[in-house]
Amino acid sequence: MEALIIAAGRGSRLNHRFSPKPLVPIFGLCLIERIILRAKLAGITKFKIVVGYKSDRIMKKIGSGDRYGVHVDYIFNPEWEKGNGVSVYKSKAFLKENFILLMSDHLFDDSILRKLQQVEPESDCCILCVDRRLNSDHFNIDDVTKVWVENNKVKEISKGLDRFNAIDTGIFLCSPVIFNALEESISKGKYSLSAANQILSNRGKLKTYDIGDNFWIDVDDRETLQKARKILLKQLKKPTDGPISKILNRKISVMISSKLSRLNINPNHLTLISFFLAVLSGLFFFLGGYPKIVIGGVLAQLSSILDGCDGEIARLKFKQSKFGGYLDRVLDRYADSLIILGMTFACFRTIEASWVLLVGFFALTGSFMISYTAIQYDELLISKAFINKSSVRIGRDSRLFIVFIGAVLNQLFITLIVLSIVSNVECIRRLFVLRHEYKLS
Amino acid sequence: MEALIIAAGRGSRLNHRFSPKPLVPIFGLCLIERIILRAKLAGITKFKIVVGYKSDRIMKKIGSGDRYGVHVDYIFNPEWEKGNGVSVYKSKAFLKENFILLMSDHLFDDSILRKLQQVEPESDCCILCVDRRLNSDHFNIDDVTKVWVENNKVKEISKGLDRFNAIDTGIFLCSPVIFNALEESISKGKYSLSAANQILSNRGKLKTYDIGDNFWIDVDDRETLQKARKILLKQLKKPTDGPISKILNRKISVMISSKLSRLNINPNHLTLISFFLAVLSGLFFFLGGYPKIVIGGVLAQLSSILDGCDGEIARLKFKQSKFGGYLDRVLDRYADSLIILGMTFACFRTIEASWVLLVGFFALTGSFMISYTAIQYDELLISKAFINKSSVRIGRDSRLFIVFIGAVLNQLFITLIVLSIVSNVECIRRLFVLRHEYKLS
Numbered sequence: 001m002e003a004l005i006i007a008a009g010r011g012s013r014l015n016h017r018f019s020p021k022p023l024v025p026i027f028g029l030c031l032i033e034r035i036i037l038r039a040k041l042a043g044i045t046k047f048k049i050v051v052g053y054k055s056d057r058i059m060k061k062i063g064s065g066d067r068y069g070v071h072v073d074y075i076f077n078p079e080w081e082k083g084n085g086v087s088v089y090k091s092k093a094f095l096k097e098n099f100i101l102l103m104s105d106h107l108f109d110d111s112i113l114r115k116l117q118q119v120e121p122e123s124d125c126c127i128l129c130v131d132r133r134l135n136s137d138h139f140n141i142d143d144v145t146k147v148w149v150e151n152n153k154v155k156e157i158s159k160g161l162d163r164f165n166a167i168d169t170g171i172f173l174c175s176p177v178i179f180n181a182l183e184e185s186i187s188k189g190k191y192s193l194s195a196a197n198q199i200l201s202n203r204g205k206l207k208t209y210d211i212g213d214n215f216w217i218d219v220d221d222r223e224t225l226q227k228a229r230k231i232l233l234k235q236l237k238k239p240t241d242g243p244i245s246k247i248l249n250r251k252i253s254v255m256i257s258s259k260l261s262r263l264n265i266n267p268n269h270l271t272l273i274s275f276f277l278a279v280l281s282g283l284f285f286f287l288g289g290y291p292k293i294v295i296g297g298v299l300a301q302l303s304s305i306l307d308g309c310d311g312e313i314a315r316l317k318f319k320q321s322k323f324g325g326y327l328d329r330v331l332d333r334y335a336d337s338l339i340i341l342g343m344t345f346a347c348f349r350t351i352e353a354s355w356v357l358l359v360g361f362f363a364l365t366g367s368f369m370i371s372y373t374a375i376q377y378d379e380l381l382i383s384k385a386f387i388n389k390s391s392v393r394i395g396r397d398s399r400l401f402i403v404f405i406g407a408v409l410n411q412l413f414i415t416l417i418v419l420s421i422v423s424n425v426e427c428i429r430r431l432f433v434l435r436h437e438y439k440l441s
Numbered sequence: 442m443e444a445l446i447i448a449a450g451r452g453s454r455l456n457h458r459f460s461p462k463p464l465v466p467i468f469g470l471c472l473i474e475r476i477i478l479r480a481k482l483a484g485i486t487k488f489k490i491v492v493g494y495k496s497d498r499i500m501k502k503i504g505s506g507d508r509y510g511v512h513v514d515y516i517f518n519p520e521w522e523k524g525n526g527v528s529v530y531k532s533k534a535f536l537k538e539n540f541i542l543l544m545s546d547h548l549f550d551d552s553i554l555r556k557l558q559q560v561e562p563e564s565d566c567c568i569l570c571v572d573r574r575l576n577s578d579h580f581n582i583d584d585v586t587k588v589w590v591e592n593n594k595v596k597e598i599s600k601g602l603d604r605f606n607a608i609d610t611g612i613f614l615c616s617p618v619i620f621n622a623l624e625e626s627i628s629k630g631k632y633s634l635s636a637a638n639q640i641l642s643n644r645g646k647l648k649t650y651d652i653g654d655n656f657w658i659d660v661d662d663r664e665t666l667q668k669a670r671k672i673l674l675k676q677l678k679k680p681t682d683g684p685i686s687k688i689l690n691r692k693i694s695v696m697i698s699s700k701l702s703r704l705n706i707n708p709n710h711l712t713l714i715s716f717f718l719a720v721l722s723g724l725f726f727f728l729g730g731y732p733k734i735v736i737g738g739v740l741a742q743l744s745s746i747l748d749g750c751d752g753e754i755a756r757l758k759f760k761q762s763k764f765g766g767y768l769d770r771v772l773d774r775y776a777d778s779l780i781i782l783g784m785t786f787a788c789f790r791t792i793e794a795s796w797v798l799l800v801g802f803f804a805l806t807g808s809f810m811i812s813y814t815a816i817q818y819d820e821l822l823i824s825k826a827f828i829n830k831s832s833v834r835i836g837r838d839s840r841l842f843i844v845f846i847g848a849v850l851n852q853l854f855i856t857l858i859v860l861s862i863v864s865n866v867e868c869i870r871r872l873f874v875l876r877h878e879y880k881l882s
Contacts, residue, residue: 321879323875323876323879323880326814326817326875326879327876329813330810330813330814330868330872333806333809333810333813334810337802337806341799341802345795345798348795348798354786354789357786357789357798358782361778361805364802364805365774365775365778365805368774368806368809368813369771369774369775371813372771372774372809372812372813373771375816376767431767431768431771434763434764438762438763438764438767439764
């Protein structure tokens with residue numbers, strides 16, 4: 001399905017040095033880039049953008065869409081000052097089938113568009129995505145377009161409604177019938193999209209789609225811009241994050257990522273940097289001796305923190321790749337190996353007994369086994385959603401944190417013992433958990 | 442969808458001590474058990490079985506179906522000697538909707554039933570699964586029911602056709618219209634199913650479904666029974682089998698599995714036995730010295746061969762389980778670890794240099810990494826089907842065979858070096874292969 005993006009207005013309330021509003025940047029991508037890339041995640045690759053105010057800037061920024069792997073056409077609306085209804089109407093000649101209508105300043109979850117595209121609208125009907133969470137703090141209730149919904153149909157729609165039970169999210173699935181309604185409202189001197197929507201709703205032709213728990217936000221002013229930033233960062237957390245990741249690593253890595261997002265960094269390079277820190281950590285352990293061991297521990301923990309940034313940057317800037325995920329996992333395993341190798345040699349040199357090697361061997365095997373069994377175990381965790389039931393996931397974050405603490409306390413051998421016990425016991429525990437779950441399923 | 446299985450006849454040509462024919466065993470399961478369990482793989486859990494000749498034996502064997510996780514009802518046909526058409530007709534009162542019709546002596550791939558169930562038949566139409574491979578050696582052309590197909594419709598059907606372009610596989614998707622045709626043919630004194638099918642085809646109501654490359658066989662005599670056994674064993678090969686597995690291990694393990702299949706063995710117990718052999722192997726290496734090392738090597742190779750049997754028995758006897766696969770993978774990794782640990786200690790004791798430990802460490806890491814990356818790599822292999830393009834898969838079969846050869850030649854250290862180089866280089870190669878493939882996709 002094609003998408004029409006309205007990017008013709010001025011957005012005067014966001015007195016930002018980046019003007020017009022669609023070009024306001026959030027974490028290295030401007031609003032309209034985020035709209036396009038988000039819609040692309042939902043499978044949309046053809047866009048028409050209605051431009052008006054400072055149209056040249058937007059066209060220069062987005063170009064043909066090649067850079068984003070999509071196709072973009074532009075429609076110029078010289079009367080952009082009249083209202084957004086006029087902008088939509090300008091596309092009449094170019095849209096003969098159902099299309100998705102998006103605002104250039106409304107961020108949203110791609111799952112909204114994914115599901116919306118699966119709705120089969122009756123012909124001559126438009127569908128408006130509405131938010132039923134009236135108490136949400138994602139918007140200022142005075143600024144939003146309010147909607148009165150009855151039986152999944154819009155009865156009334158306007159900013160000034162006294163009685164309302166939903167909010168207009170600015171996301172539509174439109175049939176070309178919208179242009180008739182626009183023609184009528186414009187002929188009456190009403191230039192807003194809401195005016196046309198009111199005409200549609202009077203005829204019973206405007207249905208609603210409830211976006212449920214999904215995220216959307218209208219970036220209207222500095223306050224909502226700040227909220228949008230916060231939400232995007234919050235979305236970087238992963239359901240499989242372990243306890244150390246939740247409490248410590250993720251908070252720091254998200255901070256780093258938010259800074260790094262402004263630069264043009266390839267996530268895979270961050271993966272390599274994190275790996276390099278781990279190699280250094282292993283080397284410092286290998287060399288042994290008190291100060292070097294502490295440096296090794298600090299490097300291990302730094303590597304662990306930075307290990308979150310590659311994925312965060314990838315998700316934040318729509319640069320996720322299958323290979324990136326694969327590279328990250330493979331290098332993480334080599335990194336874990338080298339750190340445990342270094343620790344084992346450091347211990348072996350001081351204690352000089354071959355059972356030290358045995359402990360190192362079991363720590364290495366256990367560490368590998370935790371990662372090896374993680375795919376099945378995480379699948380289960382996610383499908384069961386028993387992550388929220390405060391079940392602890394002993395993963396890489398915990399392992400490297402134990403290494404860090406052990407190194408700072410100069411207790412490498414005890415650390416190795418702890419690692420080998422914790423990881424192998426966890427691996428056996430997973431065996432029983434999975435046996436139980438597979439039996440039930 | 443429900444399935445109707447015709448198991449009323451005598452099957453006199455297979456003069457087997459297990460009589461009636463549906464009870465003839467193949468690898469620990471009798472024919473009708475295989476039919477039920479195969480259909481269950483295609484999602485069918487409700488069965489009606491028409492019994493006649495020695496009905497008590499069949500009913501005693503299959504019972505309520507609980508043992509197979511399905512529900513079975515029986516329909517008794519006292520006139521079973523007349524023909525299979527009468528047996529189908531006896532179920533008229535109990536089948537008011539479309540159903541799958543199966544013969545109790547025809548083995549088949551479950552994918553046939555899976556796809557057949559997705560075909561939406563026009564009402565009042567039956568669909569006959571046909572085999573277009575007239576030159577197949579899976580059947581004796583003199584014995585099969587021949588079909589003349591035009592535009593996916595049966596034009597003529599009978600054993601005695603002179604002109605034919607397909608073979609009746611005995612698998613049908615029937616609408617209740619079949620009973621009208623049976624009534625008509627029986628009233629004319631024709632008691633075979635083919636006679637009713639000819640009536641349907643005269644009315645243009647018998648369509649065909651081409652089973653393509655899928656397997657089916659009518660177990661009619663000793664010769665076809667032998668063929669069925671061979672084919673079932675051949676199906677135990679896996680597309681991801683490595684070179685040593687293809688050339689050696691799989692041949693031996695299949696032989697062992699075909700013997701073991703007669704016993705009531707839990708595949709997970711075989712997994713444990715294979716693991717135990719690997720632990721013993723590691724222990725013999727650990728103890729060191731020439732004869733013990735050879736024993737260690739032989740045990741490793743034995744464990745590798747037996748490692749195939751758990752999956753083979755599971756597939757052969759419909760005992761596959763998610764947990765079984767998981768347990769196998771986890772124990773394989775611990776087994777690999779212990780073998781490499783034993784080898785490393787044996788070498789360290791003779792050479793007494795810490796770089797021996799380094800080599801052991803890299804062999805261990807490489808071995809793990811090969812298994813860790815196998816999931817993604819195998820997915821690619823299977824999806825690309827470049828297994829057939831003679832690409833070699835360096836897996837556990839190769840690793841343990843290298844260990845075996847190295848041990849017999851008393852060259853453990855060289856073996857460790859080879860293992861660490863081969864496995865880590867393979868892991869890096871996979872990284873590049875996957876990067877290339879992911880970029881293309």
